[in-house]
Amino acid sequence: MKNKLTIHYVIVVAAFAIVIGAAYKLYQDQSQYRSLLLTIVACSIVGVGQIFIIRQKKKSANE
Known part of the structure; x- marks a missing residue:
């Protein structure tokens, strides 16, 4: 079961890494405001x- 959850954890980490990167780029250069805000x-x-999804799968695994 943990192997199936691993991909979801990887997606969470990647998504929030992109959010942090886009926020930093927005802080540095505000010329691409709309596209960076949409990305965030x-x-x-x-x-x-x-x-x-992770919470739901963990909850269903415990039942």
């Missing part, structure tokens, strides 16, 4: 969605 919002949604 989209990757945050992906990361939170993956966290919900």
Whole structure:
């Protein structure tokens, strides 16, 4: 079961790494404001969605 959850953990880490990178780039150069903001919002949604999937799979595994 843990092997199936590993991919979700990797996606969470990658999504939040992209969010941090986009936020840093937005801080440095605000000329691409819209695309960076869209990237931040989209990757945050992906990361939170993956966290919900992990929680659901752990909950169903305990039952």
